[in-house]
Amino acid sequence: MSTEELLRQPSTHVIELDIEGMTCASCVGRVERKLGKLDGVQASVNLPLESAQVSVPEGISDQQVIDTVNATGYKARLKPVPSPGLDTRTSDMSGHVHAMQGGQDPDAVPGADSHDHTNHGGTAAALRPRLVLAVVLSAPVFLISMFPALQFPHWGWVVGVLALPVVTWSAWPFHRAAGINARHLASTMDTLVSLGVIAAYLFSAVMLATNPTMTAHPGMGGHAELYFEVAAVVTTFLLLGRYLEANAKARAGDALKALLRLGAKDATVIRGGSEVKIPVDELVHGDVFVVRPGEKIATDGFVVEGRSAIDASLITGESLPVDVDVDDTVTGATLNTSGRLLVKATRVGSETTLAQMGRLVSQAQSGKAPIARLADRVSAVFVPIVIGISLLTFLLWLLTTGNVQDAFTAAVAVLVIACPCALGLATPVGLLTGTGRGAQLGILIKGPQVLEDTRTVDTILLDKTGTVTTGKLAVARTRPLDTLDAIEVLRLAGAVEAASEHPIAQAIAHAAKSGPGLAPVSDFESAPGGGVRGTVDGQTVLAGRAGWLTGNGIALTAAHQAALEEEQNTGATAIWVAVDGRPVGIISLEDTIKDGSRAAIARLQALGLRPILLTGDNAAVAAQVAAAVGIAAQDVFAEVLPEGKVEAVKRLQTEGATVAMAGDGVNDAAALAQADLGIAMGSGTDVAIEAADLTVMGNDLGQVATAIELSRKTLATIKTNLFWAFFYNAIGIPVAALGLLNPMIAGAAMAASSVLVVANSLRLRRFGRQTR
Known part of the structure; x- marks a missing residue:
C-alpha cells in the first residue's frame, strides 16, 4: 500500500x-x-x-x-x-x-x-430466588411422578399446577432470551432449553386435558405419558448450573478487581510547608507526599527524602522488600515497611503502573484467542442444526415405532443435551482466570494471541544487563598505562562520563565522585555503543571501547592489548581512557549475576527453550556470565550494538527458530517487537513494556519462566475445556437421539458440563502457590 x-x-x-x-x-x-x-x-x-x-x-x-x-x-x-x-x-x-x-x-x-x-441473564443473586422456587416445587413434582406409592387420585393435575411456576417464572431467563432472539429470526442455546421445557410441559398438559382421567387412580393409567417432572427438573438443573456458573465466574474475575483495589485511598501532601491529607485522585504531577511506615505509596514517583524498604509483592510478585534511597523510583500501591519517605509524584491517574496493569489485564481478558474462533464458528450454526436433528429424531421414532411418547422423549432429550454452553465458556473463563492469576503474580499477558505464541516458542534471547545480571556496574579497578596515576585517570574519565546516561558511564562517574571528585567538562560528545569525549582541564579526554579510540585516531600497541586482555579475562568490562591522543589507562567494571538467574535459566531449558545470552559486552565477559548461569558457550551473542539486537532476532528466525526476547531497556524495544514473543522486565522502560507481549512487573528472571509456564498452563486449560465441551456434545446428541437418555439426566449433564468447565478454569487460581 x-x-x-x-x-x-x-x-x-x-x-x-x-x-x-x-x-x-x-x-x-x-x-x-x-x-x-x-x-x-x-x-x-x-x-x-x-x-x-x-x-x-x-x-x-x-x-x-x-x-x-x-x-x-x-x-x-x-x-x-x-x-x-x-x-x-x-x-x-x-x-x-x-x-x-x-x-x-x-x-x-x-x-x-x-x-x-x-x-x-443474571447474577447469582438474581438467579437465587428462581432457583429456590424451582427446587421447592420440583421436588414434589419429581417424587409424585416417579414413585407410585406417593401418588393419589388425579395426581397429574396437582403436579401440572406445581410445575407451572417452575416452567414459567423460574425458567423465564431462558424464555426471555429465546424470545428476544426469535424476534430477530435467530436462535441461541437458550432456544434449545426453552423449546425443550415448553414442549415437555405443553405435551403433558395436552395429554392430561384430552384424557382427564388418565391419573384418576394412583399408580395406574398412562402416567408415563406425562412429562411435567421432566420440564420442572430440567429447569431446576439448568438454573442450578447457571447459578454455580455465575458464582464461579465472579471468582474468576476477582483477581482483576483485587488488583484495582490495591491502590491507596488517600495521600498526605506537602502544601505550603504543611501536611494535608487529600484523596489520591487529586494528586497532580510534582506533588510531594509523605509515606509513613506501614502506609501504601499513593502513586508512582521518586524518593526526595528518606530511606526505607518497600514491599512490592502485590505489584511484582516478589516476596523480598526492596531498599530505596533518595532518587530511587517507587511504584504506587506498594507498601512502605520501615522509614518515613517523601516522594515526588511523577505519574498520576491513568498513567500509573497500577493503571497500566489494569488496562493490560482487561485488554487481554476482553480479547479473543484464535482457538476461541473454533467454538464461535461451531456455535453459530449449531442451534439450527440441533433443532433439525430433534425434529428428525421425533419423525424417525414416530415412523419406526409409532410410539409418540418415545419419539417425544428422544426429541426433548436431544434439545436439552445439545445446549453447548460449555463451548461458549471454555475459552473466555480460562482466559479470565489465567490472566487474573498472572496479575496477582506480577505477570501481565497483553493479549490472547500470546497464549498461542508461548506454545510454539523454542528459543529465548536474554539481554544480559538488567535481565540476567543486576545491571548495576561498579568500578573494580583502575589500571594506569602512562604517566598519570590511577586516581587521575579515574578523575578525568569520571568528568566526561558524568554527562552520559549510560550505566557504565554512571558507574565511573559515581566512583570518581566518591573518590577524587568530578571536574567540569566542555565540548561533550557521545556515540551510542562507542564512548564519550570531552575537554577537561584543557585536555581532550576520551573514554570508551577500543573501536571508539581507534576510530578517533588513537593507536593501541601490543602491550596495550595485552593489558586489556588481562583485565577482560577476569570477567570485567574494560573501558579505555585516552588523554590528548594517547591511552592513559583502563577502567574495569564488574556486574553481578542476579540471584536466581541460574535456576531460572534451568527452568526455561526444562520448558524446551534454548536460552541465548545477548550483550554488548566483550566475548570474554559474556562467556563467563553464560558459564555461570548454565548457557552453552555457542549460545552467546557478544559485542552486539543496540541496532544489532534486531538483527540477532531476525537471524535466528531465518534459521527456523521461534524466538522470544526478554529485555528491559529502550534499546531492547525494537528487538522485543521483532521477536515472536516479546517479554519486558517491568523494571524497564515504558517503551520496552509497550513493545512487549508479556510483561513481568518484577526484576527477577524467574518470573519470565513463570510467565511462560502460566501462559502454557492457561492455553492447556482452554484446550481441555474445549475438548470436553466438544466431546460431550458429540457423544450426547446421538445417545439422546437413540432414546438412551432421559431428558432429566440430559439436563443434569448439560448443567454439569458448564460447571465443570468453569471449575477446571478456576484451578488456575492456585497456579504458583506451591512455590511461593
Whole structure:
C-alpha cells in the first residue's frame, strides 16, 4: 500500500461496551457478525465479562455501534466513565477512557462487573430466588411422578399446577432470551432449553386435558405419558448450573478487581510547608507526599527524602522488600515497611503502573484467542442444526415405532443435551482466570494471541544487563598505562562520563565522585555503543571501547592489548581512557549475576527453550556470565550494538527458530517487537513494556519462566475445556437421539458440563502457590 493510500485510511478508535442479554457463544457470534457488517468496524465480544472491544473507524459514531447491538436483540452501553475528580485520559493501548487510580470503584473499570447482569441473564443473586422456587416445587413434582406409592387420585393435575411456576417464572431467563432472539429470526442455546421445557410441559398438559382421567387412580393409567417432572427438573438443573456458573465466574474475575483495589485511598501532601491529607485522585504531577511506615505509596514517583524498604509483592510478585534511597523510583500501591519517605509524584491517574496493569489485564481478558474462533464458528450454526436433528429424531421414532411418547422423549432429550454452553465458556473463563492469576503474580499477558505464541516458542534471547545480571556496574579497578596515576585517570574519565546516561558511564562517574571528585567538562560528545569525549582541564579526554579510540585516531600497541586482555579475562568490562591522543589507562567494571538467574535459566531449558545470552559486552565477559548461569558457550551473542539486537532476532528466525526476547531497556524495544514473543522486565522502560507481549512487573528472571509456564498452563486449560465441551456434545446428541437418555439426566449433564468447565478454569487460581 502506498503512502498516499495509507494516509487516506480512516483513523480508528476503540470503545468498550457493556452488553446485556448474551447467554452463549451463539450470542457472541451474532453480535460480532452484526457489528462486522458496519464498514471498517471490528469487534471482539467477551461472554463472561458481557463486554465488547470495538474498533470504530472515523465516520461511524459510537451511537451507531450501540444501536446496531440493540437492534440485534441485546442491550449495549458504553462502559461507565469514572467519577468526577479522577485523572482520565485516552489510553494509547485501548483508546477508551480509563482512570484506574487506586481508590477508584473497581466496578467502573474493565474486567469488573459494572451492572447487575452477568452471563446467562443474571447474577447469582438474581438467579437465587428462581432457583429456590424451582427446587421447592420440583421436588414434589419429581417424587409424585416417579414413585407410585406417593401418588393419589388425579395426581397429574396437582403436579401440572406445581410445575407451572417452575416452567414459567423460574425458567423465564431462558424464555426471555429465546424470545428476544426469535424476534430477530435467530436462535441461541437458550432456544434449545426453552423449546425443550415448553414442549415437555405443553405435551403433558395436552395429554392430561384430552384424557382427564388418565391419573384418576394412583399408580395406574398412562402416567408415563406425562412429562411435567421432566420440564420442572430440567429447569431446576439448568438454573442450578447457571447459578454455580455465575458464582464461579465472579471468582474468576476477582483477581482483576483485587488488583484495582490495591491502590491507596488517600495521600498526605506537602502544601505550603504543611501536611494535608487529600484523596489520591487529586494528586497532580510534582506533588510531594509523605509515606509513613506501614502506609501504601499513593502513586508512582521518586524518593526526595528518606530511606526505607518497600514491599512490592502485590505489584511484582516478589516476596523480598526492596531498599530505596533518595532518587530511587517507587511504584504506587506498594507498601512502605520501615522509614518515613517523601516522594515526588511523577505519574498520576491513568498513567500509573497500577493503571497500566489494569488496562493490560482487561485488554487481554476482553480479547479473543484464535482457538476461541473454533467454538464461535461451531456455535453459530449449531442451534439450527440441533433443532433439525430433534425434529428428525421425533419423525424417525414416530415412523419406526409409532410410539409418540418415545419419539417425544428422544426429541426433548436431544434439545436439552445439545445446549453447548460449555463451548461458549471454555475459552473466555480460562482466559479470565489465567490472566487474573498472572496479575496477582506480577505477570501481565497483553493479549490472547500470546497464549498461542508461548506454545510454539523454542528459543529465548536474554539481554544480559538488567535481565540476567543486576545491571548495576561498579568500578573494580583502575589500571594506569602512562604517566598519570590511577586516581587521575579515574578523575578525568569520571568528568566526561558524568554527562552520559549510560550505566557504565554512571558507574565511573559515581566512583570518581566518591573518590577524587568530578571536574567540569566542555565540548561533550557521545556515540551510542562507542564512548564519550570531552575537554577537561584543557585536555581532550576520551573514554570508551577500543573501536571508539581507534576510530578517533588513537593507536593501541601490543602491550596495550595485552593489558586489556588481562583485565577482560577476569570477567570485567574494560573501558579505555585516552588523554590528548594517547591511552592513559583502563577502567574495569564488574556486574553481578542476579540471584536466581541460574535456576531460572534451568527452568526455561526444562520448558524446551534454548536460552541465548545477548550483550554488548566483550566475548570474554559474556562467556563467563553464560558459564555461570548454565548457557552453552555457542549460545552467546557478544559485542552486539543496540541496532544489532534486531538483527540477532531476525537471524535466528531465518534459521527456523521461534524466538522470544526478554529485555528491559529502550534499546531492547525494537528487538522485543521483532521477536515472536516479546517479554519486558517491568523494571524497564515504558517503551520496552509497550513493545512487549508479556510483561513481568518484577526484576527477577524467574518470573519470565513463570510467565511462560502460566501462559502454557492457561492455553492447556482452554484446550481441555474445549475438548470436553466438544466431546460431550458429540457423544450426547446421538445417545439422546437413540432414546438412551432421559431428558432429566440430559439436563443434569448439560448443567454439569458448564460447571465443570468453569471449575477446571478456576484451578488456575492456585497456579504458583506451591512455590511461593
